[in-house]
Structure formats: structure tokens, C-alpha cells
Amino acid sequence: MLTVTLITLAAATMLALAVAAGSILGWANRAFYVAVDARVTRIQSVLPGVNCSGCGYVGCGEYAEAVAAGDAAVNLCAPGGASCAQAVAGIMGVDVEPSWPYRAIVHCAARFDQRLGRSEYRGELSCSAANLVAGYQGCTYGCLGLEDCVRSCEFDAIHVIEGLAVIDYRKCTGCGACVDACPRHIISRVPFKASRILAVACSNQDFGNDVRAVCTFGCIGCKACERVSSLFAMQDNLPVLDYDSYEPDSAPQAEELDKSIEKCPMESLLWVGEPAPEDILATADEELPLRAVADFKTTVDQAEWRG
């Protein structure tokens, strides 16, 4: 009889505890409830989930929250591209603002052989570390070739070839991670209004003789390009290309730009992106250089650029 009483008492106690705990949890659920915008989950489900931060937010989740809150544009995900922007816009019930696909450009064209005055470097194999060591290479502006940008790229779209960072335009999504990673700030994102555009492939701001002493390709600030095309404006001894006014389909502009390339004594102006038909013919039997192949698919944001 005593045993039955004890069991009943224990069961009643357990039941009372369960009811009390349930009531507390129910109250806490109501008291601390935070409404979650269902659109956040839906937006996250259409983002690629690579968390590259190219949109300017810590990850895809934070970007989804910002979009749902109306604090971010729907087309900031470069890896997701136009289809992703369209899907996010659909969830938000808005139209996508048209924008150009942005891609990375490396403002340096010198490979090992073209860099003069290199000395042995035995420090940590990273550009950030080497950038602190005076005299590792003569040019204090050019690519250090130790792959900080390569490690930052989620898309395997940038490689160091013979000491120079080279973009693979088949893979670059324009996310800008490499732009942030480069301690020398020689990578920028520019709007590709055509599959092949002109780029200033040098970042050296020194005067001509100093540039010639450290690089066979460096821009010597002679202003020849500026004299033939109004698209260039000299800044810190370097021509800056006005991508806002650059219209690749404009015949007069194309003529001027071709002339600027001809006039450049240092070959510091380069076409980047998709190869021209004549280049494809000329290299029909060879493997194409990585930077001469493009596949443009995305629409991305309005970050600043320079060329």
C-alpha cells in the first residue's frame, strides 16, 4: 500500500513539474518572441550561399536580412548574377535596376622577367608580409605574386602566373574579394560594358626614369594616351580611364583608344576579357592565355572603380 502511495505521489509531482515547466516555456515563448520576416528565409534560399561578402555584408544571411528590411539593393550578389537578382526582386516584389557586370582588373602587367631589381625574399609567403619589406622588388607598386588574392577568391578565378596575378574571366564573378585582399591595391572592379575592354595595366606613380629602372612595362607618365583620347586623365603620373564615359561601341572612341595603345611606349595599356577573333585565329593551336577568355553572366553593384 505504501509503495502505491509513493508511486502516485512521484507521478503527481512529475506531472506538476511538467505543467509548471510547460507554462514557463509557453510564457517565455510569448514574452521573447521576435517576428522573423519570412522573406529572409526565402531570399537566403535563392542566394548561392558562398558567403563571399562581395555584397558588402558579412554573409548571405546578413545580406538577406538587409534586403528584406529594405536596406540593400536586390542585385548586390555578384556570384548569383542576374538570375539571382531577378529571384530576389521577385520575392521583394520590385524590379531589378539594370547594371553592368563588374569584373576584376589587375593594374600590373609585369611578369618575373619584366621586373628589374628583384632581391631574394625569405619572409612569410604572403603579399601582406612582403609588402612591409622594403626592396623585395624594385617596384613598390607592382604585384608581389605571393597569392593573397588567390587565397581570397572563392571561385578559383585568379592565379599567379610567372609572378603576376592574372584573372580567369571564365570564372570571375566580380565579387571583389581579391580587391580587398591585395595589400598593394592594384586590383579594381570595373564595369564590363563589352566582353573586352581596355585597362591601364600599371600602378606605378613614380616619374619615368624611376619606373624604367624597375620595370620594362611600367607606365612612365608620358601622357601620350591622354593626348589622343579624352577618356584618359592623368592622376599621380598614371592615366585613369573614365569608365563612366567609356562606350565600347562608339567608333570614334575605339579609334582613339587604338591610337593610345599604339602611342604608349611602354605597352601599359591592355585589352582584357574575351579574346578578339584575330587573337583566337593567331593562337588557334595554342592554349589561350587565361586572361583572354570571358563568360559574362552577372549583374552586380555600383562600387567605385578606377582604371
Ligand code: SF4
Ligand atoms: S577574381 Fe576576384 S572578383 Fe573575381 S571572383 Fe575571384 S575574388 Fe571575386
Ligand code: SF4
Ligand atoms: S595582386 Fe596583390 S594580392 Fe595578388 S599576388 Fe599581386 S600583390 Fe599579391
